[in-house]
Amino acid sequence: MPRLDVDLSGRLVVVTGAGRGLGRAIATACAKSGASVAALDSDNQLLEETVSELRDQGLEVNAYHCDIGEPSQVQTTFDQLETRPWGVINNAGLADGVGGLPFWEIDVEDWQRILKVNLTGTWLVSKYATALMIRAREGRLINLASDAALYGSPRLAHYIASKGALIALTRGMARDLGHYEITVNAIAPGLTLGASTENIPEERHQLYADNRALKRPQLPEDVIGITTFLLSEQSSYITGQTIVVDGGFVMH
Numbered sequence: 001m002p003r004l005d006v007d008l009s010g011r012l013v014v015v016t017g018a019g020r021g022l023g024r025a026i027a028t029a030c031a032k033s034g035a036s037v038a039a040l041d042s043d044n045q046l047l048e049e050t051v052s053e054l055r056d057q058g059l060e061v062n063a064y065h066c067d068i069g070e071p072s073q074v075q076t077t078f079d080q081l082e083t084r085p086w087g088v089i090n091n092a093g094l095a096d097g098v099g100g101l102p103f104w105e106i107d108v109e110d111w112q113r114i115l116k117v118n119l120t121g122t123w124l125v126s127k128y129a130t131a132l133m134i135r136a137r138e139g140r141l142i143n144l145a146s147d148a149a150l151y152g153s154p155r156l157a158h159y160i161a162s163k164g165a166l167i168a169l170t171r172g173m174a175r176d177l178g179h180y181e182i183t184v185n186a187i188a189p190g191l192t193l194g195a196s197t198e199n200i201p202e203e204r205h206q207l208y209a210d211n212r213a214l215k216r217p218q219l220p221e222d223v224i225g226i227t228t229f230l231l232s233e234q235s236s237y238i239t240g241q242t243i244v245v246d247g248g249f250v251m252h
């Protein structure tokens with residue numbers, strides 16, 4: 001992990017989907033920058049692994065079991081936080097094993113399952129977080145979209161629809177919150193190696209390998225620089241933006 005210069009001391013940062021992958025890397029980076037991390041995940045075992053990994057490094061983290069698609073669980077979780085959050089990283093999403101079918105063959109249940117977590121869950125977390133942040137007139141919301149929404153990846157319609165909607169949601173939330181000095185931005189990673197991409201067909205990995213400007217594979221750690229920057233004082237005049245982090249696969 002590169003050296004981090006952002007100082008988040010004394011700040012609470014909520015990271016959803018912190019159990020593994022990008023969420024665990026982001027939670028680690030925030031904690032290493034001095035933040036107290038509220039790690040949320042619907043999978044208790046993964047959550048425990050993240051918490052013990054961070055605590056073993058002397059980092060400050062608390063675990064919250066929370067399915068972000070369930071309004072009552074999100075509300076209860078934000079009621080339990082020890083203090084108001086400075087930052088919220090809306091990272092949790094269903095990305096594992098979701099692709100493979102053209103849009104007309106996707107089941108209604110699958111479509112709704114993806115939208116419920118990736119889109120509605122992100123909105124719910126933002127809604128309850130904002131209720132705590134708005135009076136302080138400061139804070140940062142960061143939504144994990146995907147470059148697949150910008151590229152228009154085939155056989156992934158529900159997923160890219162959810163991620164494209166997050167880009168639109170980011171813009172709308174940024175305007176709603178501008179008056180309160182709270183910024184809202186999205187990060188659109190490319191195909192990032194991890195448990196969620198192990199089942200992705202080789203041809204998609206090859207597509208990225210052939211068309212990235214940078215030639216090495218993408219790792220979860222590649223998104224932490226932009227994430228901590230967007231949480232920092234240095235980014236206070238950036239809002240409503242989508243930052244693509246994919247080694248130059250999509251250029252927009």
Ligand SMILES: NC(=O)c1ccc[n+]([C@@H]2O[C@H](COP(=O)([O-])OP(=O)(O)OC[C@H]3O[C@@H](n4cnc5c(N)ncnc54)[C@H](O)[C@@H]3O)[C@@H](O)[C@H]2O)c1
Nearest residue numbers: 017019020021022041042067068092093095146191192196
């Ligand atoms: N890995 C990639 O290639 C890639 C590319 C672009 C965008 N993204 C996005 O980045 C985010 C993280 O991706 P990843 O590859 O690390 O995924 P992952 O599947 O490895 O991890 C996702 C985490 O979210 C948790 N989660 C799932 N549903 C949840 C829910 N309803 N409530 C709370 N937690 C839940 C899982 O338990 C898991 O710990 C996702 O939003 C994904 O869409 C990933």
